Amino acid sequence: MIDINAIRADFPILHQEVHPGKPLVFLDSAASSQKPTQVIEAMNAYYRQTHANVHRGIYALSEAATTAFEAARDKVQHFIHAAHREEIIFTTNTTGSMNLLVQTWGRANLGVGDTVILSQLEHHANLVPWQILAQEKGFTIEYIPITEQYILDLEAYQQMLNAGNVKAVSVAHVSNVLGTISPIAEIAHLAHQAGAIVIGDGAQSVPHMPVDVQALGVDFYAFSSHKMCGPTGIGVLYGKQHLLEAMPPWMGGGDMIRKVTFSGSTWNDLPYKFEAGTPAIAEGIGLGAAIDYLSNLGMNNLHTYEADLTEYAHERLIEVPGLTLYNPEPVMCGGVATFTLEGVHAHDLAQILDYEGVAVRAGHHCAMPLHRECLKVAATTRASFYLYTTRAEIDKLVEALYTAKTLLGGHSL
Amino acid sequence: MIDINAIRADFPILHQEVHPGKPLVFLDSAASSQKPTQVIEAMNAYYRQTHANVHRGIYALSEAATTAFEAARDKVQHFIHAAHREEIIFTTNTTGSMNLLVQTWGRANLGVGDTVILSQLEHHANLVPWQILAQEKGFTIEYIPITEQYILDLEAYQQMLNAGNVKAVSVAHVSNVLGTISPIAEIAHLAHQAGAIVIGDGAQSVPHMPVDVQALGVDFYAFSSHKMCGPTGIGVLYGKQHLLEAMPPWMGGGDMIRKVTFSGSTWNDLPYKFEAGTPAIAEGIGLGAAIDYLSNLGMNNLHTYEADLTEYAHERLIEVPGLTLYNPEPVMCGGVATFTLEGVHAHDLAQILDYEGVAVRAGHHCAMPLHRECLKVAATTRASFYLYTTRAEIDKLVEALYTAKTLLGGHSL
Amino acid sequence: MMDMYQENILDHAQHPRNWGLLEACHFHASDENPLCGDMLEVTLRVDENDIIVAVGWEGQGCAISQAAASMLGEEVIGKPLEIVKDYDKEAILELLGIPISMSRIKCALLSLKVIKAAAYNLENAASDHD
Amino acid sequence: MMDMYQENILDHAQHPRNWGLLEACHFHASDENPLCGDMLEVTLRVDENDIIVAVGWEGQGCAISQAAASMLGEEVIGKPLEIVKDYDKEAILELLGIPISMSRIKCALLSLKVIKAAAYNLENAASDHD
Numbered sequence A, B: 001m002i003d004i005n006a007i008r009a010d011f012p013i014l015h016q017e018v019h020p021g022k023p024l025v026f027l028d029s030a031a032s033s034q035k036p037t038q039v040i041e042a043m044n045a046y047y048r049q050t051h052a053n054v055h056r057g058i059y060a061l062s063e064a065a066t067t068a069f070e071a072a073r074d075k076v077q078h079f080i081h082a083a084h085r086e087e088i089i090f091t092t093n094t095t096g097s098m099n100l101l102v103q104t105w106g107r108a109n110l111g112v113g114d115t116v117i118l119s120q121l122e123h124h125a126n127l128v129p130w131q132i133l134a135q136e137k138g139f140t141i142e143y144i145p146i147t148e149q150y151i152l153d154l155e156a157y158q159q160m161l162n163a164g165n166v167k168a169v170s171v172a173h174v175s176n177v178l179g180t181i182s183p184i185a186e187i188a189h190l191a192h193q194a195g196a197i198v199i200g201d202g203a204q205s206v207p208h209m210p211v212d213v214q215a216l217g218v219d220f221y222a223f224s225s226h227k228m229c230g231p232t233g234i235g236v237l238y239g240k241q242h243l244l245e246a247m248p249p250w251m252g253g254g255d256m257i258r259k260v261t262f263s264g265s266t267w268n269d270l271p272y273k274f275e276a277g278t279p280a281i282a283e284g285i286g287l288g289a290a291i292d293y294l295s296n297l298g299m300n301n302l303h304t305y306e307a308d309l310t311e312y313a314h315e316r317l318i319e320v321p322g323l324t325l326y327n328p329e330p331v332m333c334g335g336v337a338t339f340t341l342e343g344v345h346a347h348d349l350a351q352i353l354d355y356e357g358v359a360v361r362a363g364h365h366c367a368m369p370l371h372r373e374c375l376k377v378a379a380t381t382r383a384s385f386y387l388y389t390t391r392a393e394i395d396k397l398v399e400a401l402y403t404a405k406t407l408l409g410g411h412s413l
Numbered sequence C, D: 001m002m003d004m005y006q007e008n009i010l011d012h013a014q015h016p017r018n019w020g021l022l023e024a025c026h027f028h029a030s031d032e033n034p035l036c037g038d039m040l041e042v043t044l045r046v047d048e049n050d051i052i053v054a055v056g057w058e059g060q061g062c063a064i065s066q067a068a069a070s071m072l073g074e075e076v077i078g079k080p081l082e083i084v085k086d087y088d089k090e091a092i093l094e095l096l097g098i099p100i101s102m103s104r105i106k107c108a109l110l111s112l113k114v115i116k117a118a119a120y121n122l123e124n125a126a127s128d129h130d
């Protein structure tokens, strides 16, 4: 069970007024979550007591730093149930993971006549890298459409697979805009039957629910530390060992080599082949502390808590006159509520909510084509929840929406 | 002037015993420097009070985070005397900066018949990315040789330029192994006369001396936060605006786009075109605090202090029987002393020094071809100095070398 | 605390002045802020001395961008075209008379960008430099 | 505190046993740790029952890698070739009898890698997996 007061006490940032008399109501965790003291202190202690460059330093600090950093890799492995620690590649964030994958696996495997399937609800991180490579290599990108219930149209997906030549399917496990939780295991199964590999964008799933990459059957999976109580500056690419081994390296430099001569080089073993240069050491340790924190609470508990909040939020929000919700039913929806309010532009809405202390995100949420070409709106407002969010905060959001309506709602712009 | 006691008080990690009765003597700052309280606390405070995702968040925390992060960019700009803030691209580290440059500028500009000039003393970060692209694109790499004084042979360099077709010259401003401070301004001038662009690897210069990229005349310049009192997980690529503008983007994702559709995308302005995804926000703020710290001391003071230390260290070390030093004369040498000790393998030496509390680096220091093909040794031992290093610590190093000799020196292995 | 939503801003946003494109116009431009989706189209008519005699515009977006367009349109009528070319960020912020938060600056400046593009006779506004 | 540099380790490093390659040998292998430059070449001779009757080796590197080679060479003489194939990391650490720090494990294990490669009749040791 989630003890919300104990949890909130762990997050120092939550206890402040953003404007005089307006306590912070932080509803933008999908963009980046807040960090508990345990995570902040782990990095603090690392810099005060243990820091040194890792790998091959023959002295006490360097060995301690290496042990701590590599322990974080083990924690990630167990957290997502990967088969081997070598399958955990540290990157900068989900975006870095996707670009690594596209630039190595993609560059080596995709060409004219091939198809990559994405979906209409993808974040730019799972669109733009593919588009850039497609320009160079000439393969085709297709997008699984979304239905009127804001879920992926799996029939259309099956037809795309049937058309043949599909080499890869890359989709968000949970949409950062719609909240849609997609049936990744099923998507992966169908893709494998068609001979394609499957990549999951786990940026919005790993922080919020138990994830087992082996049970899901994905070949690659990407996520960001900063959305799961961990620090900025680090992310993860999970990949199946035999696929990672067959891939060429991406960045060249220290640590990723076995042997360098003036005429050429050979590569180090996994995971180091993909980790060039001094790693994000403190950030790895911070991510490890975040995983400890989340694991102690239990990802199942957390997911249940958030699911309940989300249902409550949707219920409260649809009561607001003129509000349109862009989410599937709560049972298929991660911890977000995404909406427009008639007569109030999303940016004005966010601004006015901020005056009330309520922090939400307004815009296209890095999913511009979804907004313009599917939802047919330029911008939505998104409130997103996490383990420290309360029902009272959702009530404040609703209250602030009425304030905004009063101020601006009369003006249809 | 440098008040060494005040400085040492700022670095909590220095005040510990690594083994019972053996206080830490940290002589591995060239691998990664320690961090002052001011830097640790800046990140701590950020996570406790201000964290939110940056750019386009319409609420108080996000605006405060954006302001703090972008202020760090201004600090970097002024620290290295760049003409425009748009010329400062945040990356992961020097390695990330070099790979960005090679994969964008290099991929767009290099082909069969072209030559890129590196040098024999380069770190793998300035070798391997070029080698990987050369394999794909078929251009030629040449290496400026080093003389017996461990400096670059500029006559040989001029001949390479004369041979024509040189598109780029990329060299370390300060060698991480030899300490050699290379005349980058002269190298740049000659390269520009030959129509080539110039890239400086500033990993070992920016932390230790005043750097003015405009005065040096370099087109690109790369360095790492973690070697200059800043956090891990962030680095910088400086580039001249017109060159950066002409380059294609590298990673695709959020923030680096102007407009995304299902059929293609257009790019954001500098510097964001090269910064895909959620940036290393806390790390940027930490780097900004590190720059404040270094600027308050004064880079000239720091350089003078280190130069004096280095001279003292070289003097003391060459007294040790059987020790060979691999550095140019102190006036052309950054804060390192690199050596072998007859009859004692570098790894045994580092291990025994560690037992005495002295942390040094042993190996090829990510410059394997320099060791194997020029110095003709598999490994050297490197002691490197920074603003918190004392003469007493150098004395301890020398003492510990005698201990190692007594233990192992009789055995010629 | 609703500093940015002063009554006159709301009034301009609600009752935009000079709304509607001019059929007969000498200058015309349109642009958008792709990141937020705000769009604006502006037409200008001048007399034989290049004094602006009429402004007509249409757009869609947040209250700030629309109010700024309305206020700027009123402001430039009767002024020489050349003067419009000299308008800068500070001029707009002064015109609006409210504290604009960092993340909304682009909203406030869209109309300036488009009206300048029109004055310089660029069919599309110059590319969007932050 | 010089835990790793016990007298017997130094003795083996200083006076390596079975130094020098066998001219007549049944098995032979060599390898290096590219990251530290340690190198080792091993030759083995067996009798008609595949019992190891002679070991000869040469190498260069740190005291730990050389002492380990010397000690392992002594250890396997008189043992069936098959048994050598079963030696693992723990066996070597026990043989050395000293606490090996994480960064030196590769030094300690190089001789095991090469002697196994020889026993399996691989001309070069298997590629260097951390």
Ligand SMILES: Cc1ncc(COP(=O)(O)O)c(C=O)c1O
Residues within 6 Å of the ligand: A254, A277, A278, A279, B030, B031, B093, B094, B095, B096, B123, B125, B126, B172, B174, B175, B176, B201, B203, B204, B224, B226, B366
């Ligand atoms: C000269 C030089 N270049 C590049 C690097 C690579 O730096 P990083 O590992 O921070 O990318 C280093 C650090 O070891 C260096 O000393």
Ligand SMILES: Cc1ncc(COP(=O)(O)O)c(C=O)c1O
Residues within 6 Å of the ligand: A030, A031, A093, A094, A095, A096, A123, A125, A126, A172, A174, A175, A176, A201, A203, A204, A224, A366, B254, B276, B277, B278, B279
């Ligand atoms: C679904 C999804 N994918 C990718 C990303 C990109 O994450 P990051 O900016 O950490 O790389 C995000 C975060 O906004 C996301 O929600």
